[in-house]
Amino acid sequence: MKLVISIAGDNLQSPFDARFGRAAAFCLVDSDTGAWTAHANPALEAAGGAGVQAAQFVAGLGARAVVSGAYGPKAYASLSAAGIAMHLAPGNAPRTAADVLAQFQAGALNQAQAATQDGRH
Amino acid sequence: MMKQLIVLSGKGGTGKTSVTAAFAHLAAGGRLAGQVVIADADVDAANLELVLQPQVLETQPFQGGQVAVIDQDTCLVCGGCADVCRFDAIIERDGQYLVDPIACDGCAACVYQCPTESIHMEPQVAGKSYVSESRYGPLYHANLDPGQENSGKLVTLVKQRARLRALDDDRQLVLVDGPPGIGCPVIAAASGADLALIVAEPTAAGVHDMQRVLGTLRHFGVPALVCINKADIYPEGAAAIETSCRADGVATVGRIPFDATVATAMVAGEAVTAFRPAAPASLAIAAVWERVLASLEAPA
Amino acid sequence: MRIVVASGKGGTGKTTVATSLALVGGESVRCLDCDVEAPNAALFLHPVLDRRQEVGIPLPRVDTALCTHCGKCAEVCQYHAIAVLGQTTLVFPELCHGCGSCTRLCPEAAITEHLHVTGVLEGGLTADGLEFARGLLQVGEPMAVPVIRELKRWPPLRRPALEIWDAPPGASCPVVETLRGADFALLVTEPTPFGLHDLKQVVGIARALEIPAGVVVNRDGIGDQGVDAYCADQGLPILLRIPMERRIAEGLARGRSLLETAPDYRPAFQALLAAIQDRVNTEYAP
Incomplete structure (x- = not known):
């Protein structure tokens, strides 16, 4: 399955970025084969609506699931509409995208049931 | 656990x-010494730096919105751009269509309708953001160029950097000096705050505006406390604020008397509590600070 | 003056x-x-405020029967206020500036505008x-x-x-x-x-x-x-x-x-x- 992890860097060993709309980049990983590519987040400089823009970008990558630390209401609505599952990894402990991938594969990450933060502006 | 306090x-x-600067001073000399990151979220009237006298360590240009630019060489002067613009930003002058960059909202409606593709969008530098070291701790601040829009975006940027710094250094408090009003910059500044302190004035106007900002905070789920500044100018007004807050379930955490020392301290470029700790306003602010701290530290 | x-x-x-x-x-x-x-x-x-008018911004409304999810509206919106994700077109009112581009450029004419009230004008004499x-x-x-x-x-x-x-x-x-x-x-x-x-x-x-x-x-x-x-x-x-x-x-x-x-x-x-x-x-x- 194609999975997107929000990261602060440009590869699978980059630190996990707990923000979604304002993440520096996204790591697209095939959770079955481990093959990955990194993609700069086009929403990083957006004036507003970063969550919406990032969600559209992630959907365009063909992701079926995403792991981040929090989802604003607009990102949540957008990802839900695209049928993309939203998983949560806590942002307080330093870890790499590879660590997050391992946790995802182990089924250790909960799914977000609602927007987890007020994402306005 | 890191907390965010915003003063509105x-x-x-x-x-x-003046209250925020005093809080920064009190925090630096109290049990939160070395634990505070300060952010000035009033980016179109950024005054905290005048008191905290920061040493700027890092300056970054701030990309604001984008504006339309018309290529006069290929323009057919058809006027379609002016017709679709809802911001009155395209002006005809001497047989040419020109974009008023101040009025332009960056929507690009003109770009999409131009039959000769003579219009494109250009990003604008709209201000600067700074990372500084101030006498009371790291300060994140910014200056919006006069007349620019997007102060919500710049506010978010300043706050986000302050927050990340607090997380990186494991600091306990982000102290945010907020903008006036209830619109975009206030919403941006207050979002994610753990507590807001409203500095109200016991005047007809102050009470009216306090109630509007309380409504905004309720709307976004930010708990609020109220303190009353210049309370003795109109004691009946101060009492009315306390009654109104009680009815709304909002705690009031003190009255600060009118005190000319506040202006004198500002002129001297110092927090009033540092400038003259025994002044009536200083004592009152220190008492307010203790109550705010207790409220921040109380389990939710 | x-x-x-x-x-x-x-x-x-x-x-x-x-x-x-x-x-x-x-x-x-x-x-x-x-x-x-x-x-x-x-x-x-x-003043005696006896005149009143609601104001706001013209917000797009998408007719789902006509929308083909082609994505043109999302492409032209500079504010990311309208997004097409799968078979859904979403409008985010707080992000919309009311510029009208999506409505004007929708190839199916599936978008109409309605007033989203963001404030009120009041007036009168003193x-x-x-x-x-x-x-x-x-x-x-x-x-x-x-x-x-x-x-x-x-x-x-x-x-x-x-x-x-x-x-x-x-x-x-x-x-x-x-x-x-x-x-x-x-x-x-x-x-x-x-x-x-x-x-x-x-x-x-x-x-x-x-x-x-x-x-x-x-x-x-x-x-x-x-x-x-x-x-x-x-x-x-x-x-x-x-x-x-x-x-x-x-x-x-x-x-x-x-x-x-x-x-x-x-x-x-x-x-x-x-x-x-x-x-x-x-x-x-x-």
């Missing part, structure tokens, strides 16, 4: 910045 | 000066409170017969500018000879929107470092808009000489000084206008108005 008022000029 | 009263820093006395000018301006005055986030002028002018109107941004709505724009477009009850527009504090887009089309910017400041810092910001805007400006120093005597030095250096005329007086502060706190508390200021405001008139006339003289 609704009405401008009630003393937000 | 259209005079904007602005300040940069909040709480310097914009509304006090604006309402005083309106009160000495005679019957053909219209006063607009453009501080739609924190409108206070009505507290001092006591006991003295002067016309007053204000805008009120709805709590929780981010964008003040559209409300200010509609307030300024609201047809007056009668053609005013003199317009006084009370600006919001700060120096960003709402202040610019208020200043557009003004003949004179009257900048109210206080003689402190904060007042000076923010005065400079708003002087920058007035210059960019090529609007002549003058200064009122309020609470004169509380601070330092910085504002005076700056004004002298920049050739900005100081048109009025109002000393710090406790009776004025107390009167304002009670909701009494400056002229109610201190009628002795009436000649000073009449002179201020005449001075502005002179400057505007000189500005436009051939």
Whole structure:
């Protein structure tokens, strides 16, 4: 399955970025084969609506699931509409995208049931 | 656990910045010494730096919105751009269509309708953001160029950097000096705050605006406390604020008397509590600070 | 003649000066409170607000029967206020600026616009017969500018000879929107470092808009000489000084206008108005 992890860097060993709309980049990983590519987040400089823009970008990558630390209401609505599952990894402990991938594969990450933060502006 | 405290008022000029500067001073000398990151979220009237006298370590240009630019060489002067613009930003002058960059909202409606593709969008540098070291801790601040829009975006940027710094250094408190009003910059500044302190004025205007900003905070689920500045100018007004807050279930955490020392300290470029700790306003602000701290530290 | 009263820093006395000018301006005055986030002028002018109009921005509505999810609307929207994800087209009202691009460019004509109310205009006459109107941004709505724009477009009850527009504090887009089309910017400041810092910001805007400006120093005597030095250096005329007086502060706190508390200021405001008139006339003289 194609999975997107929000990261602060440009590869699978980059630190996990707990923000979604304002993440520096996204790591697209095939959770079955481990093959990955990194993609700069086009929403990083957006004036507003970063969550919406990032969600559209992630959907365009063909992701079926995403792991981040929090989802604003607009990102949540957008990802839900695209049928993309939203998983949560806590942002307080330093870890790499590879660590997050391992946790995802182990089924250790909960799914977000609602927007987890007020994402306005 | 890191907390965010924002100081707001609704009405401008009630003393937000003087109170915030005093809080920064009190925090640096108290049990939060070395634990505070300060952010000035009033980016179109950024005054905290005048008191905290920061040494700027890092300056970054701030990309604001984009504006339309018309290529006069290929323009057919058809006027279609002016017709679709809803911001009155395209002006005809001497047989040419020109973009008023101040009025332009960056929507690009003109770009999409231009039959000769003579219009493109250009990003604008709209201000600067700074990372500084101030006498009371790291300060994140910014200056919006006069007349620019997007102060919500710049506010978010300043706050986000301050927050990340607090997380990186494991600091306990982000102290945010907020903008006046209730619109975009206030919403941006207050989002994610754990507590808001409203500096109200016991005037007809101050009470009215305090109620509007309380409404905004309720809307976004940010708990609020109220302190009353220049309370003795109109004691009946101060009492009315306390009654109104009680009815709304909002705690009031003190009255600060009118005190000329506040202006004198500002002129001297110092927090009033540092400038003259025994002044009536200083003592009152120190008492407010203790109550705010207790409220921040109380389990939710 | 259209005079904007602005300040940069909040709480310097914009509304006090604006309402005083309106009160000495005679019957053909219209006063607009453009501080739609924190409108206070009505507290001092006591108008009977019997006109009311809802305002906002035109928001797209997508007809799901016609939408093919082609994504054109999302592509053209610079604010990411409309998004196409799978078989769903989502509209985010808080992000929309009402530019109309999505509606205009939808190949299926599947989008129509409806008014999303973000504020209200209120207007009426005061006991003295002067016309007053204000805008009120709805709590929780981010964008003040559209409300200010509609307030300024609201047809007056009668053609005013003199317009006084009370600006919001700060120096960003709402202040610019208020200043557009003004003949004179009257900048109210206080003689402190904060007042000076923010005065400079708003002087920058007035210059960019090529609007002549003058200064009122309020609470004169509380601070330092910085504002005076700056004004002298920049050739900005100081048109009025109002000393710090406790009776004025107390009167304002009670909701009494400056002229109610201190009628002795009436000649000073009449002179201020005449001075502005002179400057505007000189500005436009051939």
